[in-house]
Amino acid sequence: MGWAVNHPVVTRDEQGPCLCSCSCLAFGTMVQEGNGSFKAIETYVEGDEVLAAGTGLTWAPASVVFSGGTTGASRQKFTVLVRYENTAIAVTSDHLFLLAGADRILRRADRLTTDDQLMSPTGEPVDIKGVHIGDYLAGFHHIAVTGKGTVPDTLDGHLLNTNGVVSADYLVQITARSGDVAGFRSSTQENIPVVGSPDYIARYGPSSLQAPELPAGFTDTSPIRISNNNFADQETGNTFIPAEATHVKVPPHACSFLPPDVAEAKKASPKRAFNDPMAREWTEALFDQHRAFYPDVTYSLDWASDEVNAYAWVENGVRHVDIKGGLVRDADLELEGISLVIAHELAHHYGGPPTGGSGLSCEGQADYHGVRNVMRRVWFGDSYSNTVGPAIAQMAAFFGVPDSPTAPGGSAGCAHPAGACRIATYHAAVDLTGKPGCAK
Template sequence: MALPPCDGGHCNTVDPEIQAACTAAGWPGGTPVPTRDINGVLCTCPCSCLAFGTMVEGSNAFKAIETFVVGDEIMATGVDLDWSPRPVVFSAGTTGASRQKNTVLVRYQNTAIAVTHDHLFLLAGEDKELKRADRLTTQDRLVSPDGQAVEIKGVHIGEYLAGFHHVAATNTDPIGEGLEGHLLNTNGIVSADYAVQVTALSQSVAGFRADRNESAPVVGSDEYIAAHGRECLQTPELPAGFDGQSAISIASVNAADADLASGTFIPAEATLVRVPDDACSFLPPDVAEAKKASPKRSFSDATSRELAENLITHHRAFYPDVTYHLDWASTEVNAYAWVENGVRHVDLKGGLVRDMDLEIEGVSLVLAHELAHHYGGPPVGGSGLSCEGQADYRGVSVVMRKVWFQEHYFLMADPAIAQMAAFFGVPNSPTAPGGSAGCAHPAGACRIATYHAAVTFTGKPACAG
């Protein structure tokens, strides 16, 4: 589901054009932008880093990050913390208050800073190490501009309503061993400028240990929660006087953007979707629980998330009477369909979208299955929605044909079935086993045979009920 990343040099070269595309499309920071490097490989370049309103030290005073323009002077240093005014050589970002997904909120002292997940902070210690925001823990220590260790009081993942901006200081030459001129005073702690971050996309820079960052659990993931608790998903507990030190406000519940003020952080737990007990699920509970152990993409994998959201946008054009949810913060490996107060719902859980067995085609099949619960016809279950085998058959035979035109149907359906065979751990075979599941979930081999029958219009197998 994820495209391979570009090398840092390519991203750095084309960043102004990428930023223009992000701005024109209204994309929030961190949105994957497909481009093509000199080798012809498709790749993604992000738009990133600091939330609007983040105070950064200029040569005369602190200024909001978004107010710096090329030619301004900004206070910069290397790991030696010998500060001096340097020119801003690059400045770009999003416009207005868009909802920034996978925002990391770091609490320290009596304030906080909101950044995209890939922002790099300098850590205290002899190693002079840089660490990604989405790998920080409360055991780490940040660095103040005068070299003092700064305790991290909390690390939280969620969504943030704001624009995001980045700057590069000093020059665009290769980064020196001491990061000279590329570390900034960002709201009282030291972090890297955009030049360092772009370079770190594909190669080592001084202080950045890619192996340590990649092996560390991502904030919000099951591994991170097991090691550090669920506080990273929950509403931050703010100290007295916090509002006077930070422009950040906290929402304890999710809401539409129009109902939230700019600068509002929505913790991941507030975005979780409540599914009623009588909802139809793509997987039965025992299989869904077992699939939690299968390999997953990163919790902060922006490409998987954007692809799933674009699938929903595409399907909404054909099935507009459904309320769609992408419950990204959930680690559950499942999807659901239900009717509540006369409103049809479809919900994709984050654990399913991040499963390594599924690409965009497989997730499309899951979405088609859930829509077919609503529109697949009889036989139906106690909830009034189509039974599981019927949703499998009508999802591939009707829903996918409706949303993917002519040959594009086969380009989606065939890979989707192969991915589902891997997902269920069964052969990709059109031969149906015996028995009948009734209205319940058929066995994996039967579901694969049902998908093949749907493609060829040879009728729903008996095993599918």
């Protein structure tokens, strides 16, 4: 369907509905065959022989029992690019690498640091020169080796030589999602920050968000190229776009969902992981849904930003709505709450008077028109009630106020009303009782 590899896909098994996604290596990653030569990961098919080992690194030919992935280039979010020696490898964030050392432990790609060392196929440590996160334009592919049953404690037959370093096959990847496997204990990785997250940057600096510094002649032996253009040609494969290049610049005259002081304070609120696919895909799906009703707006999700805010503005005659990653990742908000934020920003464009100096609707009007008009238009019939109720409850938690329709006193003018007033305004919009005075 054109989705990125780790896009969560709804399916079901004997226990009911569930989500699945894939863990893979980027097209062009060279994997060692059973005869000792190398070929690209995407060219492997079931029945091929690949060189495989366990934690003892005794290598022997083994049969590929499963091979799958994308059919072509897609924009793979949360790609981790690991630099080592004079090369690099691009993988999904939960790909597992074997670390050097006597313990022979596996480490998720999105928990790697330059303090870690990867393992060569002969057991030598390989220094990591850089770990970067961003979007990757390429296909991705995975293979499972030896068998589809239980992973042995020794990982025999399930470790591969991937571009000169040892990493796990697909069976180990999917087993590690639901529980521990040999060499991988999820509990030991919980305190390691995710690459690109504020905690990671605080410990290791901002380089994980920036473009990697590649040695001279790198592209002569590697298919990976770097682009700082966020709108790089989707048909150009093997292009890494660092997270920093995806930032959206908001003009000073833009209308914001939160005032600066509240937005700054909300940075300290609990957040989902930087590489959580659900929050990002909620927002992207909501953009698609709102675009059907408001097609004249350019929508953007600035995922790499930790700012807790959203914006609306008009520039060169083009209407914009931008949602920052820190808001989407806030633990109080889910799909419904994010929908209300988008409705608020659209209401700045279409809510009418009173308007501010930018010509867009004032904050109280955007709150009221967003829930009264925009959400009713986008969510038809019962889906409106099923969405707006949880949205208001999530917003009450987000603002730290009761979910109450009782409006406080005062008047905000064109500025942001207090949290309790905003919740009362949402309720008034649902009940069609008129905008409360505190929002005027």
